[in-house]
Amino acid sequence: MSDPAAHQAAERAARESYGRLLAILSARTHDIAASEDALSDAFARALERWPVDGIPDKPDAWLLSVARHRKLDAWRHTRVQDKATQTLLLLAGEADQADAEGATVPDERLRLLFVCAHPAIDAPARAPLMLQTVLGLDAARMAGAFLTAPSTLGQRLVRAKARIRAAGIPFEYPQPRDLPQRLQDVLDGIYAAYGTGWEDVDGADALPRGLTAEAIDLGRILCHLMPDEPEPLGLLALMLFCESRTAARRSDTGAYVPLDQQDITRWNHELLAQAEHHLRQASTMGALGAYQLEAAIQSAHCERRAGAPVPPETLVALYNGLLALRPSIGAQVSRACALANARGPDVGLQALDAIPADEVTNYQPFWAARAHLLAAGGVRAAARQAYDRAIGLSANAAVRSYLGAMAQRL
Incomplete structure (x- = not known):
């Protein structure tokens, strides 16, 4: 049976x-992989039962209850009876009773982010594991x-989850002495989530489209949790500056509009004010x-709305x-563009050439910047080649169309 409302609720x-x-x-078992499997089963069960039984009043609580019992069934089947299992058996009954009494599911996302930032986990796997x-x-x-x-990324994630369980990494916020290292990784994870949601990728599913709002939500929670730390405020300001320009990134026909050509009346000035407040704080x-x-750089880009652009x-x-x-x-590519604006395209190209070639082989912003600066310097043949490379590396049709139009103008 197909029920659009049930599918939308799931x-x-x-x-x-x-x-x-x-x-x-x-949180109790430290087994993220098994929890993912149980949650996947719960969502599959929801797609089967909700069209028949109706959408529950508290979908989160329903999913949590089903997933928790799927985990318990798996443990019973394998006859695993460790301390964590016994604890979960007791908690399952308590949680089901709380669900029945109308309790809501608490927000534990930040706690899990700090778990993923544990130093026992390989550094390259931390931010992807968070996402x-x-x-x-x-x-x-x-x-x-x-x-x-x-x-390669999939293998890192599998190893990281195994490490969490094998090492018994605690699901708790770090001690003050451990905060700087863990906090940086958490900030990076939140910003990676924002960037993933910000990018328009052809053929992407609907889930990532809400990532920008969720990342901003996590940023606000983190600022509340750590009010004396400046970098969470800096990250929140950075995301809000970017988010304020969302409506201006595309024209009415869906065409890509670069930052310096955006209609500032389409910017969200309430979000801009919030961003400036957090940055000043x-x-x-x-x-x-x-x-x-980074937030200060975004603030500078937005200053033209006040009629006072920041000097290059x-x-x-x-x-x-x-x-x-x-x-x-x-940052190196962006600095090269800033140098070009301040001192001419040749200076910008020199800065791009100073970046090791093997690090930018497949980095689309490098080739787009190089094409623009070559075109500005009148080197048309090389500019066309760079535009072609940038077009081939772009995952978005609107950006490809914009770059193609720029190349045709040559």
């Missing part, structure tokens, strides 16, 4: 509650964001971080500071 629960449910299921466990993304969807083959705490600098050399200085704190390929 999709909404997956989009809004996957991370919370997985965190609760994993998979808290947001439900698969390796294929995430691979491009981490410049890694899906198979972070700046009073006396500890400059990379996310604060100021942007160069901000990128220099960002690279000093946290070098990255993206």
